[in-house]
Amino acid sequence: MNILKKTLCLSVMGTALLATTSMALAAECPDGFPSKPINYWVGYGAGGGTDTIARALATEMESALGWTVIVQNKPGASSSVMMSQLAVAPADGYTIGVTSSGSVTKFPYLNKKSPYTKDDFDYPGTAQEAVVSIVAAADAPFNNFEELLEYGRAHDNRITIAAASGSVEIFTKAFTAKTGVTFVHVPTKGSTAALQSVLGGHVDITLQGTGHVQHLKAGKMKQVFTIGDKRPVFAPDSKTTVELGYDLKGTNSYVLFAMPKNIDPAVKTCIETALADATNSQGFAKLQANFDQIPTNLGPVGTKAKLDEIATVFKAYYAK
Known part of the structure; x- marks a missing residue:
């Protein structure tokens, strides 16, 4: 096979792979969704770690699916400003919050006047476990x-x-x-x-x-x-508290996605699948490696279970 034929073959294979990926996701999404841009609301300022993750995943989704994803920064009060707005946003799948787990596992118990609780949202997954x-x-x-x-x-x-x-x-x-x-x-x-x-x-x-x-x-x-229970990539010789004999519940922290409650199940599945593909992409893995991190997506079931576990600790702590 000459170079030209080999190049054309690889190009066709790549196009077919992209088309297959898009078709697979299309099967998970209801007809006509999305019909307008998806909004990522980031609970922190531009240039920070959460913002960098959101923009990288937006790029992955746009590249793989042809969607338009707009990233908007809504910083304030450790992401609670954004989450307060997300709680009353339309439950149509077009608005996704990108935040830290503490905004739902800790803030509502720390602030007795919090306008939202952990149970006001659905969680399609996570992007990273914080060290x-x-x-x-x-x-x-x-x-x-x-x-x-x-x-x-x-x-x-x-x-x-x-x-x-x-x-x-x-x-x-x-x-x-x-x-x-x-x-x-x-x-x-x-x-x-x-x-x-x-x-x-x-x-x-x-x-x-x-x-x-x-x-x-x-x-x-x-x-x-x-x-925690995992040695970080950047400090592999550093013992964990679990290794030291401390089972400290509530120590895990995650960058996670949140959506208003009661989104149509078909749209919800579509978003979950799109985010799973983006967090598992080679492009996102490369970005995480640059920061000595590893992508971590717990999925909707795993995310809810982990948030419930962490929230139990903070609820008891701030009740004292």
Whole structure:
């Protein structure tokens, strides 16, 4: 086969594959849907992690399906501003919220006047499981959880931890109860401020998502341990709290999709399938790899079950 014939063959195969994918999805979607652009409402500002994920998935859907997907940023109050609007949006499948799991598992219990609850939405799936990291400056005299405890016992039996969220105390109270070392939460205005508190030598450790990864790579910080049950790609030697003997419920955090309740079942299935294809695409996997992340879509059933599990923890915590 000469080069021209081979090129034409590959082109035809690629076109056929795309057509097959589109036809398969078309079978999942009701006739005529979508007849207008799909709106992605992102609960955070442009340029952030959630926004980057939303735009990447919008591009994947447009490329594979020929749909038009418009990304709109609606930041405010940890995504609750957007979710409040989504709760009263038309249940027609044309508006999809892109948010963090905390906006439905934590905010409604933290804010007793919340205009929405977790049960006001349907959840077609997730895009990513967020890492919860405990990190320190590179020159800290401890490298892991065990050495951190030894350090704390030698320094007034206390360890200071900077974190923007008060819910970090769910973790610190568990550590204190089991080890006898007091973990003192030092509140900050945002995760960046918490990061600077450690780099400036004002606190011992900080709770982070992935904002510290660049500092890990630059040799300015170290990952002491990881909260949850999975070691992150960027810190494979960092033990998890499960490995350390702590079964901390509610530690998982996800970037997830939400839709107004009571959407037509056929449209709902269509959206679920489209999002599953986008999150499983090679393009999205490449983007996630660039940020040392792995795509994670729990699907509608798995997402609801996980959100129910996490919400149970925050409901009990904020009821006190």
